[in-house]
Amino acid sequence: MKKDTSGKTWKDSVALRWVVLILVSGLMFSTYWFQDFFSGLKGLMESELGFTSEEFGRLIGFTTIANMFGMIIVGGIILDKWGLRLAGLLFGGLAAVGAVIVALGSAGFFGEDKSVMLNTMILGRIMFGSGLEVVCVVCTRAVVKWFKGYELALAMAINVGFGRLGTALGMALSVDIGKGFVTPAISFAATLIGLTLIMFLIYIVFDIKLDRQVKGQNAGNNLEEEEEEDFRFSDLIKLITNSSFLYIALLCVTFYAGVFPFIQYAPDLLVNKFGFSYNLPEGQGNFILFGSTNFGNTMVYVGLFIFGLAFSMIPSKRKTAAGKMLAYLVIFAVFYAAIYSMRDTLSLWLQNGPKTASLIPLGTILFTPIFGNYVDKKGKAASLMILGSFLLIFAHISLSVFNNVILGYLGLVSLGVAFSLVPAAMWPSVAKIVAEKRLGTAYATMFTLQNWGLGLFFWGIGAVLDLANKQNLEAIRAGEMMYDYTIPVLMLVVCGVVSIFLSFLLKKADRRQKYGLELPSGQKPE
Numbered sequence: 001m002k003k004d005t006s007g008k009t010w011k012d013s014v015a016l017r018w019v020v021l022i023l024v025s026g027l028m029f030s031t032y033w034f035q036d037f038f039s040g041l042k043g044l045m046e047s048e049l050g051f052t053s054e055e056f057g058r059l060i061g062f063t064t065i066a067n068m069f070g071m072i073i074v075g076g077i078i079l080d081k082w083g084l085r086l087a088g089l090l091f092g093g094l095a096a097v098g099a100v101i102v103a104l105g106s107a108g109f110f111g112e113d114k115s116v117m118l119n120t121m122i123l124g125r126i127m128f129g130s131g132l133e134v135v136c137v138v139c140t141r142a143v144v145k146w147f148k149g150y151e152l153a154l155a156m157a158i159n160v161g162f163g164r165l166g167t168a169l170g171m172a173l174s175v176d177i178g179k180g181f182v183t184p185a186i187s188f189a190a191t192l193i194g195l196t197l198i199m200f201l202i203y204i205v206f207d208i209k210l211d212r213q214v215k216g217q218n219a220g221n222n223l224e225e226e227e228e229e230d231f232r233f234s235d236l237i238k239l240i241t242n243s244s245f246l247y248i249a250l251l252c253v254t255f256y257a258g259v260f261p262f263i264q265y266a267p268d269l270l271v272n273k274f275g276f277s278y279n280l281p282e283g284q285g286n287f288i289l290f291g292s293t294n295f296g297n298t299m300v301y302v303g304l305f306i307f308g309l310a311f312s313m314i315p316s317k318r319k320t321a322a323g324k325m326l327a328y329l330v331i332f333a334v335f336y337a338a339i340y341s342m343r344d345t346l347s348l349w350l351q352n353g354p355k356t357a358s359l360i361p362l363g364t365i366l367f368t369p370i371f372g373n374y375v376d377k378k379g380k381a382a383s384l385m386i387l388g389s390f391l392l393i394f395a396h397i398s399l400s401v402f403n404n405v406i407l408g409y410l411g412l413v414s415l416g417v418a419f420s421l422v423p424a425a426m427w428p429s430v431a432k433i434v435a436e437k438r439l440g441t442a443y444a445t446m447f448t449l450q451n452w453g454l455g456l457f458f459w460g461i462g463a464v465l466d467l468a469n470k471q472n473l474e475a476i477r478a479g480e481m482m483y484d485y486t487i488p489v490l491m492l493v494v495c496g497v498v499s500i501f502l503s504f505l506l507k508k509a510d511r512r513q514k515y516g517l518e519l520p521s522g523q524k525p526e
């Protein structure tokens with residue numbers, strides 16, 4: 001093979017870096033989709049498969065079980081030893097096989113008895129869950145490998161954005177994809193993981209090439225290869241005895257326990273409490289997927305919007321003030337026209353439980369980078385975590401205690417803002433508290449603890465829902481009554497209260513330990 005003597009590697013090419021980002025983010029998209037798409041199918045699982053709310057909760061709760069008992073740490077060790085290519089294939093493959101087992105289980109392939117179906121689906125979800133979190137770590141490592149020294153923060157935000165898009169589309173579209181049945185929706189979600197695994201295989205070709213180029217460069221310059229730090233248990237001990245880390249790790253448990261599990265039940269809550277629908281009226285509202293007279297218009301708007309956005313991103317030095325103004329006007333006008341022309345569809349969507357609930361993860365794609373930018377420029381990370389926890393409390397109170405649909409919408413919006421605010425402030429703060437060489441261990445530890453909170457509440461909300469409605473379960477199944485969600489959602493207020501307490505402790509500990517969480521990025525306390 002001809003030797004490259006230019007001194008450049010593939011990661012020095014902007015185009016190749018972004019191709020890599022898309023290839024890697026595919027797995028984020030599909031695994032987040034598979035993690036969260038059941039939320040749109042809860043009603044169908046009850047009517048078609050006969051699952052109770054507790055069984056639904058058990059099914060999603062068991063996804064976290066292997067991670068609670070150290071799978072993320074094992075995955076991290078394998079990632080360190082075998083590298084990200086093999087680790088990605090192994091854990092992506094595990095997630096894919098698990099997803100296929102869930103689909104087969106739901107189709108009655110292993111037996112048509114309800115308990116056989118439930119248990120085989122649980123087995124599949126356990127396998128899927130064992131792959132899911134390590135896949136996230138592998139994808140993040142790959143993004144760091146290609147973007148360090150370039151647009152790293154933006155690339156990381158886009159990578160998580162793909163995950164959130166997977167969550168949103170999985171929630172919003174699974175009922176339509178299943179066309180009234182659970183198995184087709186699960187098979188579709190499992191196929192997505194398979195397809196994105198093929199994207200990862202293509203990524204591996206790029207990764208091998210980059211490694212060869214870097215090796216060649218290092219040999220040419222007589223440089224040692226950069227050694228990555230392996231996982232060490234002594235690092236773990238150092239981390240959990242650091243009070244700032246302990247508070248932020250516990251905050252990660254309580255905050256996410258108040259958000260991710262809620263999202264799994266949000267469509268069902270909207271249907272039962274506020275009278276939203278699970279299905280759109282026949283043939284209406286699905287213009288994006290299935291084409292209608294609106295489809296052409298939408299594409300024109302999307303095209304113009306991207307044009308305006310791309311123009312506004314050209315560095316300001318290269319364009320005049322009038323040009324800039326024009327670009328913003330184009331974006332605003334297109335946005336307005338798009339919303340106006342889709343008003344009928346949008347009003348149908350806003351009466352549909354899964355589609356309305358999917359706006360929560362969708363909104364975070366836009367708001368997390370905006371808040372991230374604020375944290376970078378102005379700091380105030382610990383204070384923003386306090387604000388996010390407060391919004392979480394407001395959201396859960398307005399969605400549980402009151403029966404007012406406007407308050408319900410306000411609750412969803414404040415949950416969306418909190419879900420953007422806290423991650424935007426939390427993850428960069430971990431990088432300030434923990435030395436770079438221990439970051440891998442820090443994230444693995446936080447995700448492991450986080451999975452305990454998730455598992456408990458994924459299952460707990462369903463179990464408490466059945467318990468709180470014990471007297472009426474027959475009537476609810478017969479479609480004569482609706483679930484009362486007050487107690488299961490009110491329970492989540494506790495997560496918000498503990499989160500506020502922990503964020504105050506974090507702010508206080510930061511004043512003592514001087515990590516500069518309240519300062520802009522790059523600024524150190526005196």
Ligand SMILES: NCCCC[C@H](N)C(=O)NCC(=O)O
Pocket residue numbers: 032035036133136160256260423447450
């Ligand atoms: N439903 C996605 C599960 C992955 C969760 C992951 N441990 C995490 O917390 N990622 C950060 C985030 O804000 O999504």
